[in-house]
Amino acid sequence: MSKIGIDIEKAKQILQQGGLVAIPTETVYGLAANGLDKNAVLKIFEAKNRPHFDPLIIHTNSIDKIKQWVTDFPQWAKQLADVFWPGPLTLLLPKKNIVPDLVTSGLPQVAVRIPNHKLTLQLLESLDFPLAAPSANPFGYISPTTAAHVTAQLQNKVDYILDGGTCDVGIESTIVGFENNSVTVYRLGGLAIEDIEQVVGKVNVQLNQSSNPTAPGMLKSHYAPTKPLFIGNVVDFIKNNSLKKIGIISFCKDYNAEKSYSKILSPTKDLKEAAHNLFAAIRELDASDVDLIVAEKFPDTFLGRAINDRLQRASAK
Ligand code: TXA
Ligand code: MG
Numbered sequence: 001m002s003k004i005g006i007d008i009e010k011a012k013q014i015l016q017q018g019g020l021v022a023i024p025t026e027t028v029y030g031l032a033a034n035g036l037d038k039n040a041v042l043k044i045f046e047a048k049n050r051p052h053f054d055p056l057i058i059h060t061n062s063i064d065k066i067k068q069w070v071t072d073f074p075q076w077a078k079q080l081a082d083v084f085w086p087g088p089l090t091l092l093l094p095k096k097n098i099v100p101d102l103v104t105s106g107l108p109q110v111a112v113r114i115p116n117h118k119l120t121l122q123l124l125e126s127l128d129f130p131l132a133a134p135s136a137n138p139f140g141y142i143s144p145t146t147a148a149h150v151t152a153q154l155q156n157k158v159d160y161i162l163d164g165g166t167c168d169v170g171i172e173s174t175i176v177g178f179e180n181n182s183v184t185v186y187r188l189g190g191l192a193i194e195d196i197e198q199v200v201g202k203v204n205v206q207l208n209q210s211s212n213p214t215a216p217g218m219l220k221s222h223y224a225p226t227k228p229l230f231i232g233n234v235v236d237f238i239k240n241n242s243l244k245k246i247g248i249i250s251f252c253k254d255y256n257a258e259k260s261y262s263k264i265l266s267p268t269k270d271l272k273e274a275a276h277n278l279f280a281a282i283r284e285l286d287a288s289d290v291d292l293i294v295a296e297k298f299p300d301t302f303l304g305r306a307i308n309d310r311l312q313r314a315s316a317k
Helices: 008-016 038-048 075-084 118-125 147-157 193-200 234-240 271-287 303-315
Strands: 021-023 030-034 057-059 089-094 109-113 160-162 174-177 184-187 229-231 246-250 260-264 292-295
Touching: 008 021, 008 030, 008 118, 008 160, 021 118, 021 147, 030 038, 038 147, 075 089, 075 193, 118 160, 147 160, 147 271, 174 193, 229 303, 234 246, 234 292, 246 271, 260 271, 271 292, 271 303
Parallel strands: 021 160, 057 109, 089 174, 229 292, 246 260, 246 292
Antiparallel strands: 021 030, 089 109, 174 184
């Protein structure tokens, strides 16, 4: 029987029985299980080789359902949800006991999101529990944006892969919390801060920077390829590494360099298109015969900020 397809009924049955299904979302593919079933959630951590101190996002299709799992849905959360859900926005909300501590790594808040993908929304609608789902990659590697990416790395660890094509946004959701009477962005992602500020005014930004976290959820993920990745001036980098074959990630410029392999993320200089293409480009270069990868720094506005964040984490040593 095929392990990959568009059979929502099959996905539903597997999830109801406590199994693992890779699901498409508009950001990246998720590795999903029943978010209220501790044993099912444990399988996610095992399949990904993920440490238990790194908490999971739960996914569903309606705010009414979310209210069964959280004790409060503050006004700011409601305003953001009204404008941006379904979409690449995750909210941190105080959890009820029904949500296992394993999902939140013991934190009092649970991360929730209504994703914007037709197949997955149909699946979520048919379920009376949320789907806990981290990105469907082995811990520390780049998130998958196609079903083929999931197959390549996790095929033997999942019961089914729901194939929803290439992810639209291509970069993980933006994570927002509401502690201390203010709005704080904890992870840059597919929804730009500028767009959030249009709705709730100025926000705080407190990014997870620690590679040795003191608190759950504060892990500096690496999103790392196996080849060394550097950020900087591409021309200088090629000059200084003239004996090597270089993979180049650029926004819109064609460097036309000999002995190199170039990925131009958006010839028309569109940050959304660049974000959409980023992870697939890193994967392609990682799988190619280049020795090193060099990426330009992107403009530090809108989705360029999230792109720079992912490149930095991919390059972190
Ligand atoms: O776009 C996305 O968010 C994708 C798709 C599948 O929805 N999911 C995703 O999940 O990126 P993951 O597990 O790769 O990243 C989840 C991150 C955690 O590493 C942590 O930083 C943060 O979300 N997080 C989750 N629950 C949290 C909590 N209770 N408090 C603070 N941070 C939390
Ligand atoms: Mg991830």
